[in-house]
Each structure stands twice: as C-alpha cells, then as structure tokens.
Amino acid sequence: MDNIQVSVENLVVEYKTEHGNVQAVNGVNIQVKKGKTLGIVGETGAGKTTTALAVLRLIPNPPGIVKSGKIIVDGEDISGKSEFEMNKIRGGIVSMIFQDPMTSLNPVLTVGDQIAESIGIHQGLSRKEAMKKAEEMLEMVGIPGYRSGEYPHQFSGGMKQRVGIAIALSCNPQLLIADEPTTALDVTIQAQVLQLMKSLRDQYGTSMIMITHDLGIVAEVCDDVAIMYGGRIIEQGTLEDIFKKTKHPYTEGLFNSLPNLANRTEKLKPIRGLMPDPARLPSGCVFHPRCLYAQEICQSRVPQRTDFSDTHMVCCLAYEEGTNIEVKGGGRIV
Amino acid sequence: MSDALLKVTNLKKYYKTKKGVLHAVDGVDFTIEKGKTLGVVGESGCGKSTTGRAILRLVEPTSGTIDFDGVNVMSLNAEAMRKMRTQMQIIFQDPFSSLNPRKTVSEIIAEPLKLNRIITNRKEREAKIHELMSTVGLADRLFNTYPHELDGGRRQRIGIARALALDPKFIVCDEPVSALDVSIQAQILNLLQELQETRGFTFMFITHDLAVVNYFSDEIMVMYLGKVIEKATSDELFNNPLHPYTKALLSASPVPDIDHKPDRITLRGEISSPIEPKPVCRFAPRCNLCMDICNQEMPELKDVGDGHIVACHLVE
Numbered sequence: 113m114d115n116i117q118v119s120v121e122n123l124v125v126e127y128k129t130e131h132g133n134v135q136a137v138n139g140v141n142i143q144v145k146k147g148k149t150l151g152i153v154g155e156t157g158a159g160k161t162t163t164a165l166a167v168l169r170l171i172p173n174p175p176g177i178v179k180s181g182k183i184i185v186d187g188e189d190i191s192g193k194s195e196f197e198m199n200k201i202r203g204g205i206v207s208m209i210f211q212d213p214m215t216s217l218n219p220v221l222t223v224g225d226q227i228a229e230s231i232g233i234h235q236g237l238s239r240k241e242a243m244k245k246a247e248e249m250l251e252m253v254g255i256p257g258y259r260s261g262e263y264p265h266q267f268s269g270g271m272k273q274r275v276g277i278a279i280a281l282s283c284n285p286q287l288l289i290a291d292e293p294t295t296a297l298d299v300t301i302q303a304q305v306l307q308l309m310k311s312l313r314d315q316y317g318t319s320m321i322m323i324t325h326d327l328g329i330v331a332e333v334c335d336d337v338a339i340m341y342g343g344r345i346i347e348q349g350t351l352e353d354i355f356k357k358t359k360h361p362y363t364e365g366l367f368n369s370l371p372n373l374a375n376r377t378e379k380l381k382p383i384r385g386l387m388p389d390p391a392r393l394p395s396g397c398v399f400h401p402r403c404l405y406a407q408e409i410c411q412s413r414v415p416q417r418t419d420f421s422d423t424h425m426v427c428c429l430a431y432e433e434g435t436n437i438e439v440k441g442g443g444r445i446v
Numbered sequence: 447m448s449d450a451l452l453k454v455t456n457l458k459k460y461y462k463t464k465k466g467v468l469h470a471v472d473g474v475d476f477t478i479e480k481g482k483t484l485g486v487v488g489e490s491g492c493g494k495s496t497t498g499r500a501i502l503r504l505v506e507p508t509s510g511t512i513d514f515d516g517v518n519v520m521s522l523n524a525e526a527m528r529k530m531r532t533q534m535q536i537i538f539q540d541p542f543s544s545l546n547p548r549k550t551v552s553e554i555i556a557e558p559l560k561l562n563r564i565i566t567n568r569k570e571r572e573a574k575i576h577e578l579m580s581t582v583g584l585a586d587r588l589f590n591t592y593p594h595e596l597d598g599g600r601r602q603r604i605g606i607a608r609a610l611a612l613d614p615k616f617i618v619c620d621e622p623v624s625a626l627d628v629s630i631q632a633q634i635l636n637l638l639q640e641l642q643e644t645r646g647f648t649f650m651f652i653t654h655d656l657a658v659v660n661y662f663s664d665e666i667m668v669m670y671l672g673k674v675i676e677k678a679t680s681d682e683l684f685n686n687p688l689h690p691y692t693k694a695l696l697s698a699s700p701v702p703d704i705d706h707k708p709d710r711i712t713l714r715g716e717i718s719s720p721i722e723p724k725p726v727c728r729f730a731p732r733c734n735l736c737m738d739i740c741n742q743e744m745p746e747l748k749d750v751g752d753g754h755i756v757a758c759h760l761v762e
C-alpha cells in the first residue's frame with residue numbers, strides 16, 4: 113500500500129459537554145491516495161471537520177478527546193508525536209485551508225508576513241528570502257506580488273481565500289486539507305478558486321482532502337468520496353461508485369434533495385426529519401429514523417461494512433445477511 | 447399584464463459614502479403578476495437584497511415608484527406603510543440573527559398579530575399560533591422554546607410562520623435556504639411551494655443559487671452592480687441566456703453529475719466598485735467579449751421577444 117499518502121484508522125473523537133459525552137467521530141477509516149483527492153461529504157454535525165482536525169491533531173482539548181485511532185502520514189504514525197514534532201508536520205507536510213477567509217487570517221499582519229511566517233519556520237529561510245518567496249506565492253495564486261505589504265481587510269473575500277491557499281501551499285505540503293474552501297464565496301469566484309486549486313494540485317501532485325456539502329464540487333474535483341453521517345462513514349467509493357452505483361439510502365436522499373437543473377418541474381424529495389443530535393444518537397443504524405426503507409431491525413442492530421468491490425463499501429443493514437430490507441439499490445432517481 | 451400585483455419603476459437606492467455616492471440599486475423596473483414568482487439572481491453586492499427591502503421600504507428608496515395592488519407605496523406615511531406591510535412580508539436569510547433570542551417561538555409568531563391588533567383576544571391568538579405552527583411543520587411542543595434551542599431548519603420555519611401570520615399577498619424571500627443543509631433546504635423549498643399552491647402567494651425569491659431559483663421561479667431577473675442585465679422566463683433564461691454574465695454564471699455553478707463536462711467560462715477579476723460608476727457597461731471589465739463600445743456607452747435593456755430582455759451591446 114505504498115501509494116497511500118494518509119490513512120486514518122478507527123478514529124474515535126469525543127467532546128465532553130455538560131450534557132455528557134458527545135461522540136463526534138465514531139470509528140472512521142479513510143485513505144487518501146498519493147496525488148488524489150478524497151471528498152468528505154456530509155451535513156452540519158456529521159463529523160467532517162472533526163475528522164480533518166484530528167489528522168492535524170488540532171482537536172481542542174478540552175473539550176475534545178481522541179479516544180482511539182491511528183493517523184499514518186506517509187507511512188509514519190503521527191498519533192504519538194510530540195507538539196514540537198507536530199509543528200514540523202503542520203504547515204510543512206500537511207496543511208489546511210479554512211472555510212472562512214474573513215476570520216482565518218490575522219487582521220494586524222500583512223498578507224506577505226503571514227505567508228512568510230510558515231516559509232520561515234519550515235524552510236529556515238531568512239526574513240528577506242521568505243518575503244521574496246511569499247511574493248512568488250502570491251503571484252502563483254493570481255495576486256500581484258506588490259500587494260504583499262497590504263492587510264487582509266484590503267482584499268475581497270475571493271482574494272483572501274487565495275491568500276489562504278498561498279499560505280497552505282507555501283511549503284509544498286504532501287497533503288492539503290480544504291475545509292469548505294469556497295462556501296463563503298460567490299459562484300463565479302468559487303469557479304476561479306476551484307480552478308486554481310485543481311491546477312496547483314496537478315502541478316505539484318499534492319494529495320487533497322476536500323470537505324464539502326456540495327455534491328457539485330465533489331463531481332468536479334474529487335477522485336474518491338466518503339459520505340459521513342452521525343460521526344460515521346456510511347458509504348465510500350470512487351466518484352463513479354457513489355454517483356452511478358449509489359447504495360446507501362442517505363446518499364440517495366442527498367441526491368434527491370438537490371434541485372435538478374435539467375428537470376425543474378419535478379418535485380424535490382427531501383430526506384424527512386432532521387440531523388440527529390450528536391449527544392443523543394439513535395440506536396442501531398444512526399440513520400434509521402430518517403430512512404425511507406427502515407425496518408424494525410435497523411433500530412437495534414448496528415450496520416457493519418459491506419464491500420461491493422475493492423473501492424466501494426457501504427454500511428447499511430439492507431446489504432447484510434439475515435435482514436429483509438428492500439432498498440432500490442442504486443435507487444437514485446435521476 | 448392586467449394581473450400585476452407589484453409594479454416597480456425606476457427604483458433607485460443610493461448611499462452617500464466618504465468616497466462618493468454608492469449606487470446600490472440603480473434604476474430597476476419589474477412587474478410581478480399575482481400568484482407568480484420572480485427570481486432575482488446575482489452575486490454579493492449586486493443590489494438584490496436592497497431591492498427586496500426597498501419594496502417594503504425597510505430601506506427608503508432614493509427614488510422610483512412602487513405600485514402594489516393599485517396603491518402607490520411611496521406616497522404612504524409611516525402609519526399607512528405599517529398597515530401596508532400586513533400585505534407584504536419578508537423572510538430573511540439568516541435564521542440565527544433574524545429572530546429575537548429573548549422571545550419564545552410563540553411570542554415571535556404572535557408579534558405581528560399583536561402589533562397590528564389583528565387578534566386581540568389571547569385565546570384566539572394562541573389558537574392562530576398553533577395553526578400557523580402546524581402549517582409550517584413545527585411541532586406543538588416547541589410552543590414555549592427559544593430559538594437557540596432549535597436548529598437552522600426549524601428556525602427558518604419560525605420566520606416563515608411569522609411572515610404568514612398576517613396572511614400577506616406578497617412575500618419577499620431573501621435567500622431563505624442559503625444557511626441550511628441540503629436535506630433541510632429541500633424541505634423548506636417544498637414547504638414554500640406548497641404554500642404558494644394552496645394560498646396563491648406571490649413571491650420575490652432572492653438567491654445566488656441558480657438551481658434553486660430555476661426550480662422555484664416563473665421569471666428570473668439577473669442583476670449586476672445595481673442594474674438588471676437580463677430577464678426572461680426560467681426556461682428561456684436557462685436554455686437561451688444572452689448576456690455574457692448570465693452565461694458565465696450558469697456555467698460556473700457546479701453540477702452534481704459526473705458525466706457533465708462544463709463548458710466553463712471563467713470570469714476574470716471581481717465585481718468592480720459600485721461607487722459613482724461610469725455610464726458604461728458595468729460588466730465590461732470582466733467580460734470576455736468586451737468591445738470598444740462597451741467602455742463608451744451604457745447598454746439599454748432591449749426586448750428580444752416574448753418578454754426576454756437583455757442589456758448588452760452584443761445583442762441586436
């Protein structure tokens with residue numbers, strides 16, 4: 113398995129709250145192949161961001177505790193590393209682009225300083241050299257280098273996100289984690305930013321984890337997809353597995369919730385109910401209260417993974433033996 | 447067009463700033479017929495929300511006329527305007543900041559009924575609130591809860607119930623689903639559509655999401671920097687977009703289909719400043735088909751047939 117850049121094995125993360133422990137991530141396994149992009153898709157509270165933060169060991173503690181799980185970056189387990197060693201990994205080997213470019217930049221430092229900071233730390237360059245490299249990075253993301261002396265408030269939202277990308281890519285990381293990088297941007301600016309990310313990824317062969325709720329972005333950018341719900345990965349596969357051979361009722365529901373540009377008269381088929389409260393997850397299959405096909409057994413038995421191929425797996429009782437649940441397998445209504 | 451419920455003519459909203467006059471909405475005309483939905487699309491800063499608010503005079507228009515159901519809205523005094531707003535309501539984008547955190551769900555929904563003295567009897571008012579809550583799909587047990595106890599989808603339902611309380615004819619929906627998760631978005635869109643079918647509401651639906659607007663609207667108006675640049679029926683706009691900006695906008699939205707190979711037009715640059723814009727085409731700096739004339743003259747809206755209007759020098 114030497115083409116695996118990062119793998120997360122059996123990750124469990126809990127948050128301690130006044131109302132008891134909340135299982136934000138419950139036994140997640142993901143693998144990102146070298147030079148490929150994995151999309152993590154899910155709604156609010158599904159555990160996508162927690163998973164990403166765990167890869168960088170950035171879960172705030174307290175209240176968060178990583179109960180178990182191995183994080184293997186380039187063949188090396190980083191779960192036991194010291195903070196000092198982690199600082200070399202963060203920004204150097206694995207870096208992150210945050211959702212909100214308005215708050216993730218420091219308002220009292222020039223953008224040049226902010227890019228130069230990580231270059232200085234990881235590449236041991238002098239301040240002057242680091243600033244020069246920072247200007248090159250700005251040019252690379254399409255911002256004139258002379259603007260490196262300006263402050264974040266002098267940039268628009270799209271430009272700020274470009275600065276975020278410049279910081280993340282400044283030390284040639286092996287893995288880039290992008291947490292909803294375009295959610296705060298307008299469509300035409302989103303198209304520019306996605307275009308930029310794709311071309312940089314192809315140019316440098318960076319592996320990527322793309323966290324998003326937008327299946328349109330997934331179709332455009334990702335190679336593999338993991339669908340998360342209630343802290344678990346409920347379906348995982350290649351782009352084609354997920355889009356063409358949809359197996360899990362939740363994945364199916366996500367597709368059916370989207371207005372169809374081609375057929376606008378068709379009524380939307382939303383998933384009934386609401387996302388579960390992570391403090392009170394349903395018993396058995398976490399999705400059963402909202403599932404169209406749920407039977408009695410779904411309330412008590414926890415689904416295990418069923419593999420359809422080397423790439424495609426799903427956690428749903430309908431595909432397990434000894435159950436009698438009818439799912440319109442791949443029942444995506446197009 | 448005899449059935450027009452709302453007719454807006456040459457609506458303008460300017461703001462004075464230190465750097466000069468900001469043209470937020472710059473001469474917008476449109477008509478919405480009874481029971482129909484007008485979708486308004488554009489990116490941040492194009493003036494779509496300001497237009498929606500100006501119609502209800504929540505922001506005072508700088509000039510223009512607003513004719514609602516035969517009444518000149520601009521001529522009303524504050525008291526008459528307040529009465530008028532029982533007919534015109536708005537649902538806000540952010541269900542987190544548009545609800546008073548110190549009031550319970552029932553108090554929030556009761557507020558318009560109390561303020562306008564529609565139902566003064568407490569018992570009757572409570573019955574009405576229960577009815578409104580069930581209309582929008584809020585469980586009865588939430589009657590005395592506070593907004594912070596509820597998720598975004600439920601909060602947006604409170605906003606809808608509040609807008610429905612006065613039985614309005616016209617509702618401005620300002621990005622009502624942008625803050626919600628996909629599966630919840632679909633629930634709210636279906637709810638709004640059912641309400642329109644059963645009660646014959648007229649909607650102005652403001653959004654940046656083209657798939658949503660296409661799903662919801664009869665007609666779509668595309669705005670750019672305070673100006674309407676194209677307007678047509680939904681089918682026409684999606685099948686035959688004429689303005690380069692509309693085309694770019696349509697091609698830029700990601701499609702959840704792996705066989706879809708977008709013929710993408712990537713726009714260069716970003717929206718220019720709305721402060722004292724020159725009387726030329728405002729899209730010219732980003733347009734990939736820009737000609738000399740675009741930087742000399744402002745294109746007028748031209749009708750190319752069947753009510754499809756577009757403001758572009760390329761269109762003859």
